[in-house]
Structures are given as structure tokens and as C-alpha cells.
Amino acid sequence: DKVVDDHLSDLVSGIDRSESDFIFIGGSEVEDGRTDQVVGILNQLTKLPLIIFPGDISQITSKADAILFLSLVSGRNPDYLIGKHVEAVPKLQKSGLEVISTAYILIENGKETGVQRVSGTLPMKRSEVNAIVNTAKAAEYLGMQLIYIEAGSGANTPVPESIIRSVRQAVDCPLIVGGGIRNPEQLKAAYKAGADLVVIGTAIEKDPAMLTEFR
Numbered sequence: 654d655k656v657v658d659d660h661l662s663d664l665v666s667g668i669d670r671s672e673s674d675f676i677f678i679g680g681s682e683v684e685d686g687r688t689d690q691v692v693g694i695l696n697q698l699t700k701l702p703l704i705i706f707p708g709d710i711s712q713i714t715s716k717a718d719a720i721l722f723l724s725l726v727s728g729r730n731p732d733y734l735i736g737k738h739v740e741a742v743p744k745l746q747k748s749g750l751e752v753i754s755t756a757y758i759l760i761e762n763g764k765e766t767g768v769q770r771v772s773g774t775l776p777m778k779r780s781e782v783n784a785i786v787n788t789a790k791a792a793e794y795l796g797m798q799l800i801y802i803e804a805g806s807g808a809n810t811p812v813p814e815s816i817i818r819s820v821r822q823a824v825d826c827p828l829i830v831g832g833g834i835r836n837p838e839q840l841k842a843a844y845k846a847g848a849d850l851v852v853i854g855t856a857i858e859k860d861p862a863m864l865t866e867f868r
Contacts, residue, residue, distance in 0.1 A: 654680035654681070654682055654683045654684075654687070655680070655858055656691060656858070658691075658694060660861075661691070661694055661695070661698065662698060663861055664857070664858075664861045665695065665698040665699045666698075667857070667861045667862070667864040667865070668699065668701065668857075668864060669699055669701065670864070670865075671864040671865070671867060671868070672867070672868055673701065673864075674701070674702075674850070675701060675702050675703075675704050675850075676695065676699065676701050676702070676703050676704070677704050677705075677706040677721075677852060677854075678691060678692055678695070678703060678704070678705055678706060678712075678717065679705055679706035679707045679708055679712055680708050680712075680767070680806075681708040681766075681767030681768055681770070681771045681806070682708065682767060682771060683708060683709070683711070683712055685711045686711075688705065688707075688711075688712040688713075688714050689714040689716060692705075692714050692716040692717050693714075693716050696716055702718045702719065703716075703717045703718050703719075704717060704718060704719045704720065704721060704753075705717045705719070705720040705721065705750070706721050706723075707720060707721070707723065708767070708768075708771060709737065710737055710740050710741040710744060713741060713744045713745065713748060713750070714748070715747070715748040715749055715750065717750060718750070718751065719750055719751035719752070719753055720745070720748075720750045720751070720752055720753065721753055721755040721757075721799070721801070722738065722741075722745075722752050722753060722754045722755060723755050723757040723801070724738065724754070724755070724756055724757060724792070724797070725757045725759065725768070725772055725774060726756045726757065726758060726788055726791070726792050727757070727758040727759045727760075727774070727776060727777045727785075727788060728759070728772055728773075728774025728775070729774065730772050730773055730774050732772075733772045733774065753798050753799060754796065754797050754798045754799070755797060755798065755799040755800075755801050755829075756788075756789065756792030756793075756795075756797040756799070756800050756801065757801050757803065758777065758785060758788055758789060758792075758800065758801065758802045758803065759774070759776040759777065759803055759804075759805060760776055760777055760779060760785065760802060760803065760804050760805075760812050760816065760832075761776040761777065761778055761779055761804075762776070762804040762805050762808035762809050762810055762811075762832060762833055763808070763809040763810060764805075764808070764809055766804075766805030766806060766807075766808070766832075767805070767806055768803075768805055768806075769805070776805070779813060779816065782815065782816055782819050785802070785816055785819070785820065786819050786820055786823045789802070789820045789823060789824050790823050790824055793824045793825065793826050797826065798826060798827075799826060799827050799828075799829055800820065800824055800826060800827070800828050800829065801828075801829040801830075801831065802816065802817065802820060802828070802829070802830055802831075803830070803831045803832045803852075804831070804832030804833045805832045805833075806832065806854055806855060807832075807833075807854075807855045808832040808833030809833060810833050811830075811832060811833035811834050811839050811843065812830055812831075812832060812833070812843070814842050814843070814845070814846040815846075817830055817843060817846035817847050817848055818846045818847055820847070821846065821847025821848075822847070827849040827850065828847060828848055828849050828850075829848065829849065829850045829851075829852060830843045830848040830850070830851050830852070831851065831852030831853075831854070832852075834851060834852075834853050834856065835855075835856045836856075836866070837866050837867055837868070840853070840867055853867060
């Protein structure tokens, strides 16, 4: 929902020169057909795995390699817990995508995020560490393959290290952390606290040259 086609070549060139392992594609509010278009361009520019990080079933495209099958377990909107997933099944069965069940936990960051606005749910409070940990563990008990704790796109502040560390100690499945990470120090802090994968979005969308700093 932000990317400009003319800038994709330079952006992907920088990603390929960095230590990035994957490219996530998606957004909270994306025009129909836009994800398919962007993934098609990316396929011509990189060999990195392309993974859909969807905000809606309209973002499913067979041109990608995999999809994070996100369940917004921090909220209680049935559409984003299971409803849209049921709608997505026919498209996914035809897509050939690797489907990766992912528990998505939104943490407050000081401002409203696109996820909050679109899903109609509230993020979990940073002070409620036990509730966040129990939510992550419940998702693992339910069989989720990944836990994704997120401060939201363009967050004012990233997920606190204390939360990352507490969730890491509670779950055995891989842990993804994203939102509000704007410099190498915050990246290293997230990994040191226990993240297996750290997502950087807004920082490099605004300034692709930042990629050289994230090592």
C-alpha cells in the first residue's frame, strides 16, 4: 500500500546486498490486485523467498512462495481469528503456497495502527506482560507454527525487550518481532532478547540506504 513500482528495483537491489533472508509483502489496506502485481515485479528482481503478510484474503497470490496464515489472537474479532481464514481456503488450495499458521499479537505503541483500525481490535497493553505471554503460549498449544509479536507499522516505539524475552522463555516455536525498529541497535536488542526473525519495514521504505546499516 506504500511501495512505488519505479522504486522497487533500487529497493530490492539494496535488500539483496543486505543480510535479509525473506521479503514480506502485504498491508492493512491494499487495493485488489495490487499484491499480485507487486509480487510479480519482485519475482523478476530477486531470488529471495517472497512471503505474503496479508491484511485480507484479496492479497493472496500464487506468485509468492508462502503465506503467513495470520490469526489476530490479541483481539477478539472473529473475522480475524478464524472468519477470513475460512473464506481464504478455496484460494489457498488452488495457490500452491506454503501456508504457515501464525499467531499475530499486536502490542500498543503509542498511536493507532492500520491493523487496529481495520480489524476493529485493541492492541495488548505493554504492562500486561503475563497476558501477552499466556496469549502466545495458548497459540502454541493450539498448534500455531510461529508467534509474531508486533508494535504495528510505523510504530513510535518497538516491542520492549522485556516482552520479547518473556515470550521467548515461554514458547518453543520460532518468534518474529516487528514494528518500530529503526536502527541497528534496536535490531540487535530484539535478537538478543530472543527474536528468531526481526521485520524492518517503514525505516527502509522511507530510506532504502538504511539497509546498509542493518547488519
